[in-house]
Amino acid sequence: MKIDILAVGVHPDDVELSCSGTLLRHIDQGKTVGLLDLTRGELGTRGTAAIRTREAEEAARMMGAQFRWNLDLADGFFAHDQVSIRAIVGAIRACRPEIVLCNALSDRHPDHGRAAKLVADACFFSGLVKVETHDPEGTIQPQWRPKAVYHYIQDKHLDPDFVVDISAYIDRKMELVLAFRSQFFNPDADEYTQELATPISGKSFMDFLRAKGAVFGRPAGFDYAEGYQFVRTPGVLDLFDLV
Numbered sequence: 001m002k003i004d005i006l007a008v009g010v011h012p013d014d015v016e017l018s019c020s021g022t023l024l025r026h027i028d029q030g031k032t033v034g035l036l037d038l039t040r041g042e043l044g045t046r047g048t049a050a051i052r053t054r055e056a057e058e059a060a061r062m063m064g065a066q067f068r069w070n071l072d073l074a075d076g077f078f079a080h081d082q083v084s085i086r087a088i089v090g091a092i093r094a095c096r097p098e099i100v101l102c103n104a105l106s107d108r109h110p111d112h113g114r115a116a117k118l119v120a121d122a123c124f125f126s127g128l129v130k131v132e133t134h135d136p137e138g139t140i141q142p143q144w145r146p147k148a149v150y151h152y153i154q155d156k157h158l159d160p161d162f163v164v165d166i167s168a169y170i171d172r173k174m175e176l177v178l179a180f181r182s183q184f185f186n187p188d189a190d191e192y193t194q195e196l197a198t199p200i201s202g203k204s205f206m207d208f209l210r211a212k213g214a215v216f217g218r219p220a221g222f223d224y225a226e227g228y229q230f231v232r233t234p235g236v237l238d239l240f241d242l243v
Helices: 014-028 049-063 082-095 110-125 167-178 191-195 203-220
Strands: 005-009 033-037 067-070 099-102 148-152 162-165 225-229
Touching: 005 014, 005 082, 005 110, 014 033, 014 049, 014 099, 014 148, 014 162, 014 167, 014 225, 033 049, 033 082, 049 067, 049 167, 082 110, 099 110, 110 148, 162 203, 167 203, 203 225
Parallel strands: 005 033, 005 099, 033 067, 099 148
Antiparallel strands: 148 225, 162 225
């Protein structure tokens, strides 16, 4: 399998919240997209690992992703070690993305920044021939290094290095987020779920999410955008690629 973009999230809804508009835009342009969740989000206050897995699969179907894989690392307690890096390297080599999108460099949730470094480091090690990984049949996977790693911005406001116009996709993005019914605003939630209020479960968070897209878009003249940061300075071949 060969895809154009691999979007990685440490929790099953990270991708939908932060870069799904970008993915929808590129899918419409004919690009292929795969999704990789590092954990099942089993430490979340609301829902369970099984519920969140079902929600994640439905969101991937709605998006039009080629696949959604889960590495089953430990939510909250995954380590930056050989086991975790090799697991991510194996996934990267299995789908050979040109671009990897992954968690924010810094954020309110401590897992996000930790996952950002873990995934970025795995992208580097994936290009080393002496880091050996195997496919499910036991065959050694050839090395593969993505051309670029971009970090999407999550809950904490960070100044983006660039933004992607999602003006035509904001409503579909919100639908993808709401596929995670156990996590986000759901007026039909039962009494038990309503009592388990979290910073992201109320309607105000959905309003915030849309407003954040407007804030990212305004400087570039877009109605809505998603913001990204990078560590390695990118280069452009054509000044007209910048707007």
